[in-house]
Structures are given as structure tokens and as C-alpha cells.
Amino acid sequence: NYPEALGPIRSARISDLSILGEYGRVGYLYSGAQSKMRPVIAEANLVNLSAERNPPSIYFNDLARRSPYSMMVKPNLLLEKAADVELAKKPGWQHGPRTKGAKKIISAEIDWPNARYEAYWSAIERKFLLKHNGRENMASSGVQLGSPMMVIQMVKISPSEYGDKFGGVTPKSEVIGSGHGYLLRNQRVVKARWNRASISEPTTWSLDDGSPAYFAPGQIWFFLTDTEPKFTYLPKPAKS
Known part of the structure; x- marks a missing residue:
């Protein structure tokens, strides 16, 4: 179950691409990107699900919040646009007991x-x-x-x-x-x-x-x- 609205959604950062890269072809949500960065995003192994490609019925500004923390997304509607998103790859960490000596x-x-x-x-x-x-x-x-x-x-x-x-x-x-x-x-x-x-x-x-x-x-x-x-x-x- 997802909340009705999720956020705040912030602008694209170059570090996002490196952080997300290990999880495979996942969806990338952001409010906007510098024009210089858009070709880099297009080449990344990600599905662009940003506000730049989706209507105000999915991404909207919460009037109770001030910019740049005001943009929110309706995840249930956005998921309908996420057909190209793949299941995230297994992360590199392992689950187990707490380390002795912590x-x-x-x-x-x-x-x-x-x-x-x-x-x-x-x-x-x-x-x-x-x-x-x-x-x-x-x-x-x-x-x-x-x-x-x-x-x-x-x-x-x-x-x-x-x-x-x-x-x-x-x-x-x-x-x-x-x-x-x-x-x-x-x-x-x-x-x-x-x-x-x-x-x-x-x-x-x-x-x-x-x-x-x-x-x-x-x-x-x-x-x-x-x-x-x-x-x-x-x-x-x-x-x-």
C-alpha cells in the first residue's frame, strides 16, 4: 500500500545516477533537471518518471509547503506509467545478527x-x-x-x-x-x-x-x- 501523496520530490542531482545504478533499471523520480544534465539522465540505465514527463494530475505542488519542498507525487497514478521499470537488483549487504562488540x-x-x-x-x-x-x-x-x-x-x-x-x-x-x-x-x-x-x-x-x-x-x-x-x-x- 502506498500513501496518497509522497514527497517532497526534489530536483535531479548527478549523484543520484551513481547511487541508483547498482539497483538496475529502476524508476527515477525528480522535479526537474538542468538542461546540461538531461542527456546524461537519458543515457543512464533508468526509467525517467520525472515531473518533466508527467502531468500535474500526478505531480503537484502542495500549497502548505514552501519551495523547494513543495512538489509531491501521487505514487499510485505514477505506477501506471512504470511499465518499463524492472525489479530492483538485490543489494550488496547481508542480513544477520548484530556485530559483537558494537x-x-x-x-x-x-x-x-x-x-x-x-x-x-x-x-x-x-x-x-x-x-x-x-x-x-x-x-x-x-x-x-x-x-x-x-x-x-x-x-x-x-x-x-x-x-x-x-x-x-x-x-x-x-x-x-x-x-x-x-x-x-x-x-x-x-x-x-x-x-x-x-x-x-x-x-x-x-x-x-x-x-x-x-x-x-x-x-x-x-x-x-x-x-x-x-x-x-x-x-x-x-x-x-
């Missing part, structure tokens, strides 16, 4: 130049809940956003060749290659290594000894950043 945390702070997220563990909801720039990150339904498992993937972020008429430059996240990251699950964090050989290959995750870094089943949220996160660890109980 450390208990209270929260994790993830930073970018213009935004800050805090993920903190809720014992009541049994998941990490999110704050955005110091405020609780809420869905339109009134539920605070969060997930039982989150992944902070450390990547190189640099200016791309794509900019706008106002002088803004779109950053590019390098998700092909190798690096490290952090897996957050069950109130704990463990450092892991990621590796991806090419745009069509899956990203695998491993521990320092080469064994798999297991993911929890279910919903997983990823954060791509080049700034090391700040963890607040749960103090060890005092010895009696």
Missing part, C-alpha cells in the same frame, strides 16, 4: 555545511528518531521520522560540473570505490568498510577482519557525508 550509543550527529541531523535511540519505539537542525523531524501525519537501522556512509563530496543560474554548484558524492562507514542498529554502532567496484555493481559491507557487516532486516536509512559523525556513547554502569 558500542551502545545515546545519539549520533551527522553534519553537512547547511544541515545537521541527530539520530537518537528511542527505547519506547525501538528505533532511532531524527532531529533536523535541532527540531524533531516530523512527517505530515504527525509521526516523528526514524528507522530501526541507519547507515552513515563516509564518501568524498566535491563540486560537480553542474550549477545553476544563481551561481550555486551541485555537489557530487563519490559512491563508487571504497571507504568506511558506521552501522547503527539496536541502540549500537559499529564501524565497517564499504566497497563498490563499478556503477552496476552492488555495495558490499564488511568488518575489519573481512567478515560481513550484517544489516538488520527491514527499513534502512542511509546518510552520505564527508564529515565524521559525532557519537554520544552510553556510559558504562559504575562498578559496585
Whole structure:
């Protein structure tokens, strides 16, 4: 079951193509793209399901939201246009038990130049809940956003060749290659290594000894950043 409306839908970013490439010929939703980038999107192994190719009956601006966070999509109607979309390829990570030695945390702070997220563990909801720039990150339904498992993937972020008429430059996240990251699950964090050989290959995750870094089943949220996160660890109980 899909919600009646989903969003916000943002503009195309060059990093999107690299991120989605490992999942096969999937649908690509975006609000608009720079003219310079449109030929690159056309050559990618993706199905263009953007607002540039679909009517206002499918993509619409929510008047209760301010731009650029106002565009929404009606997923049930869009799926009728998705005949060319293939089933997503299996991701590179493996599911399994939590890594022994993972450390208990209270929260994790993830930073970018213009935004800050805090993920903190809720014992009541049994998941990490999110704050955005110091405020609780809420869905339109009134539920605070969060997930039982989150992944902070450390990547190189640099200016791309794509900019706008106002002088803004779109950053590019390098998700092909190798690096490290952090897996957050069950109130704990463990450092892991990621590796991806090419745009069509899956990203695998491993521990320092080469064994798999297991993911929890279910919903997983990823954060791509080049700034090391700040963890607040749960103090060890005092010895009696």
C-alpha cells in the first residue's frame, strides 16, 4: 500500500545516477533537471518518471509547503506509467545478527555545511528518531521520522560540473570505490568498510577482519557525508 501523496520530490542531482545504478533499471523520480544534465539522465540505465514527463494530475505542488519542498507525487497514478521499470537488483549487504562488540550509543550527529541531523535511540519505539537542525523531524501525519537501522556512509563530496543560474554548484558524492562507514542498529554502532567496484555493481559491507557487516532486516536509512559523525556513547554502569 502506498500513501496518497509522497514527497517532497526534489530536483535531479548527478549523484543520484551513481547511487541508483547498482539497483538496475529502476524508476527515477525528480522535479526537474538542468538542461546540461538531461542527456546524461537519458543515457543512464533508468526509467525517467520525472515531473518533466508527467502531468500535474500526478505531480503537484502542495500549497502548505514552501519551495523547494513543495512538489509531491501521487505514487499510485505514477505506477501506471512504470511499465518499463524492472525489479530492483538485490543489494550488496547481508542480513544477520548484530556485530559483537558494537558500542551502545545515546545519539549520533551527522553534519553537512547547511544541515545537521541527530539520530537518537528511542527505547519506547525501538528505533532511532531524527532531529533536523535541532527540531524533531516530523512527517505530515504527525509521526516523528526514524528507522530501526541507519547507515552513515563516509564518501568524498566535491563540486560537480553542474550549477545553476544563481551561481550555486551541485555537489557530487563519490559512491563508487571504497571507504568506511558506521552501522547503527539496536541502540549500537559499529564501524565497517564499504566497497563498490563499478556503477552496476552492488555495495558490499564488511568488518575489519573481512567478515560481513550484517544489516538488520527491514527499513534502512542511509546518510552520505564527508564529515565524521559525532557519537554520544552510553556510559558504562559504575562498578559496585
